Amino acid sequence: MKNFKSETEKLLSILYPSRCAACGCYLSTDKKSDDFLLAPYFCSSCALSVAWSSEVVLGEHVFDGYAIPLFYEGAVKEAMIRLKFKSDVSSVPFFSSALEREIRCKFYGVKFDTFTCVPVTRSGLAERGYNQSRLIAEKVRIDAEYDFNLLRKDKNTGVQHVLSAEERKRNIESAYTLSPGRDVRGKTILLIDDIFTTGSTCDACARTLRLSGASSVYVACAAKRRWIDENLIFD
Numbered sequence: 309m310k311n312f313k314s315e316t317e318k319l320l321s322i323l324y325p326s327r328c329a330a331c332g333c334y335l336s337t338d339k340k341s342d343d344f345l346l347a348p349y350f351c352s353s354c355a356l357s358v359a360w361s362s363e364v365v366l367g368e369h370v371f372d373g374y375a376i377p378l379f380y381e382g383a384v385k386e387a388m389i390r391l392k393f394k395s396d397v398s399s400v401p402f403f404s405s406a407l408e409r410e411i412r413c414k415f416y417g418v419k420f421d422t423f424t425c426v427p428v429t430r431s432g433l434a435e436r437g438y439n440q441s442r443l444i445a446e447k448v449r450i451d452a453e454y455d456f457n458l459l460r461k462d463k464n465t466g467v468q469h470v471l472s473a474e475e476r477k478r479n480i481e482s483a484y485t486l487s488p489g490r491d492v493r494g495k496t497i498l499l500i501d502d503i504f505t506t507g508s509t510c511d512a513c514a515r516t517l518r519l520s521g522a523s524s525v526y527v528a529c530a531a532k533r534r535w536i537d538e539n540l541i542f543d
C-alpha cells in the first residue's frame with residue numbers, strides 16, 4: 309500500500325508538478341532551493357528574496373502579543389499578491405507552516421481557547437471566492453477550538469493600504485462584530501491575518517473581542533512591512 313501511494317504521488321507530481329509560489333515556474337530539481345524550509349514552495353531564485361522577520365511592532369496596540377514570521381517583500385510579496393488577486397493559492401501551505409512555527413515559538417506556554425481569523429465582508433468573499441486569511445488559518449495546527457466564523461465584518465472598509473494610519477484606524481474601528489451566539493467571556497483568543505501593516509485591522513478585531521469579554525487576544529500575521537516602509541508611501 310505504501311509503495312502504491314508513493315507511485316501515485318510520483319505520477320501526480322509528473323502530471324501536476326509543483327510551481328514556485330512567487331514566480332509560477334515549475335519546481336524542477338535544478339530550480340529547487342537548497343533551503344529546506346523554502347524548497348517545497350519557491351524556486352532557488354525567488355527563495356533568495358524571502359526574509360524572515362524578527363522586527364518588533366511599534367506603537368500602542370489592543371492585542372496582548374504578536375507572531376509575524378516574514379517580511380512583506382520579494383517573493384513573499386509576490387506570493388501574497390498571487391494569493392489575494394490572482395486566485396493562486398499555492399503559497400497557502402508555506403504561509404501556514406511559517407505561522408505555525410512562529411506561533412509555537414513566540415506563544416510558548418500560552419493556552420488558547422479559541423483560534424480564529426480576520427473575516428471579510430460577504431461581498432468581499434463573493435468577489436474573491438475565498439478569505440485568504442481563513443485558508444492560511446485552516447492549515448495551522450493549534451491545540452484550541454477552531455471557529456473561523458467567530459467574528460464578522462459587515463462594513464466594507466474599501467482599500468485600506470492607500471490610507472494613512474490615522475484614516476485607516478478611523479475607517480476600520482467599527483467594522484467587526486462578534487457573530488451571533490458566540491461567547492468569548494474569559495477566553496484567550498488567537499487571531500490570524502495575512503499582512504500586518506499598521507496593526508489597525510488586528511486592533512479593531514481585538515477591541516471587539518475584548519469588549520465582548522475575552523481575557524486576552526493574540527495575533528499572528530504571515531508577513532509585515534518593514535518599519536521603514538510603513539512610514540513611506542504605500543505601493
Ligand SMILES: [Zn+2]
Nearest residue numbers: 328331351354
Ligand atoms: Zn520563483
